[in-house]
Amino acid sequence: MSKKIRIGIIGTGGIARAHVSAYKKLPYVEIVGVADVIPGKSAAFAEANELKEAASFDTHTELLRMDLDGVSICTPNVSHHITTVDALRAGKNVLLEKPMSVTLQEGIEMTQAAKESGKMLTLGFQPRYDPNMKLLQEIVQSGRLGNVYYVETGGGRRRGMPGGTFISKKLAGAGAMADIGCYSLDMALNTLGYPRPVTVSAFTSNHFGTNPLYHPEASKFEVEDFGVAMVRFENDLVLQFKISWAMHMDSLGSTLFLGTDAGLKVTPAGTGNWSGVWDGAVGSITMFHDEFGGQTSTAVPLVQHQLNLFDQKVHDFAEAVRDNRPAPIPGEQILIQQAIIDGVLRSAEARKEVSIELPR
Ligand SMILES: NC(=O)c1ccc[n+]([C@@H]2O[C@H](COP(=O)([O-])OP(=O)(O)OC[C@H]3O[C@@H](n4cnc5c(N)ncnc54)[C@H](O)[C@@H]3O)[C@@H](O)[C@H]2O)c1
Structure with a gap:
């Protein structure tokens, strides 16, 4: 053109x-x-x-x-x-x-x-455009981990609550789980090749957002600032997913992939108010595996880049x-994480596990 x-x-x-x-x-x-x-x-x-x-x-x-x-x-x-x-x-x-x-x-x-x-x-x-996210996908999809049966992802900001349109149920529809949780889910699902979720059991809360001590717009705060969910997939994979906009903690830990042949730990690039591995900012990638009958670990070299x-x-x-x-x-890929976010909101409200009906 x-x-x-x-x-x-x-x-x-x-x-x-x-x-x-x-x-x-x-x-x-x-x-x-x-x-x-x-x-x-x-x-x-x-x-x-x-x-x-x-x-x-x-x-x-x-x-x-x-x-x-x-x-x-x-x-x-x-x-x-x-x-x-x-x-x-x-x-x-x-x-x-x-x-x-x-x-x-x-x-x-x-x-x-x-x-x-x-x-x-x-x-x-x-x-998705971070070369280290592509590296993660390459490692997991290479089969080096064997059968991946457990993934833990998400992360938290110590005090990183937005305001304005982000805290209005009428405008945002959901809080931290959708706002920053969508990044963690995309990282995990894209890495795993989009397995299909079948059930989710979730809990959400808003202890910080609704407290004037922590949020200047507390009286207008209508969405969740914390959430945790367990998601089951068709292929006997389980994902534990946790997100927080605010907490009395420095980090919610690393993203973990447990496989039958090896495991991967992905640590956040930073912790604190606004950063974390939830947004794809990778601090380190370590593979845990056995070699010659003994347990060992390998630091995977990160790709250094200055990309915007x-x-x-x-x-x-x-x-x-x-x-x-x-x-x-494409929308079809992201629909899978949307099904999980929808399930998280339904499950948290119903206070029980719910099914995910994703069209084929
Ligand atoms: N990718 C990122 O890094 C990133 C960062 C921040 C926000 N976002 C996303 O971008 C979106 C907007 O965030 P923002 O921070 O710019 O919010 P914002 O509130 O600053 O701006 C949104 C604007 O959309 C307008 N608007 C609302 N409904 C509209 C409609 N039907 N037609 C036209 N305009 C309409 C509002 O009046 C407002 O001016 C959100 O979904 C947010 O999750 C992405």
Whole structure:
């Protein structure tokens, strides 16, 4: 394609700025329209981000009437479903911010809309572009661990609770389990090759978010700030998954893969308020195995890199649109973790194990 590709932005809040900054680095992309439901916000965004040629709208439907090759959807979680389905049905390719949706049913409808429209639905998981995430996948998929029967993942921030749209049930739909848990789940599921979940038993709480000692918007805090879940998969694999936005602890530990031939420990790159292996930031990878009849361990050399992972994900989408390639991180993959998040929310509310019905 020699002509420039035409991109629109839906939702002009915090993360939309990072999308614009990444697109601006590509000479073959032009941002031609922006939309936000807060009247006047998209126009102010266009001005602040020097998008002189971009038209601004107060609804996504008006933006979707434009001639566009693709859109970045950067709205709060609850609006992901309607904006994505509308964009696909209007014939636009979609780069959607994480998490995919709130419920499994929404995710199913979104992937269905992609299939029916023949347009791309790709999800914005930048840790996928970290060479160490690819390394993890390579190790596990090489079969070196044997049969992987147990995975423990997730992690926590000591005090890293967002506010605004992220703590509103009406806008975010879910809290920490979806917001940062989706990264841990993507890391584990992508590494394992998308096994199918069958049941989940979960517990969630919000002791920190609702306490004015720890959160300035405590009276508005409506979602979970902590959660733990046990997920069973079809192939006799069990995943323990725990996430926290806030806690009296420095870390919730490492990500572990237990296999019949070897085990892997992946430690967080940092601990504390905002970092952790949950977001794909790898500190070290160690393999535990037996050699010549004795137990030993091997430190797997990490790949050193200076990549801007966020730019990589936006550029991969733009390139896929330009070159007519399939979705880099397709909705069908992410639907599997959406089924788990949906199960976590249902199980926590029902206070018992629930089944996961994922369409084949
Ligand atoms: N990948 C990442 O690193 C990353 C980081 C932060 C946030 N996110 C995700 O990005 C999304 C947005 O987060 P944010 O921090 O930018 O939130 P934000 O609240 O700053 O911005 C969201 C914007 O969307 C607008 N909006 C709401 N509904 C809309 C609709 N139907 N049509 C058009 N605009 C609408 C809101 O008015 C707001 O301006 C969330 O889903 C979040 O999980 C991803």
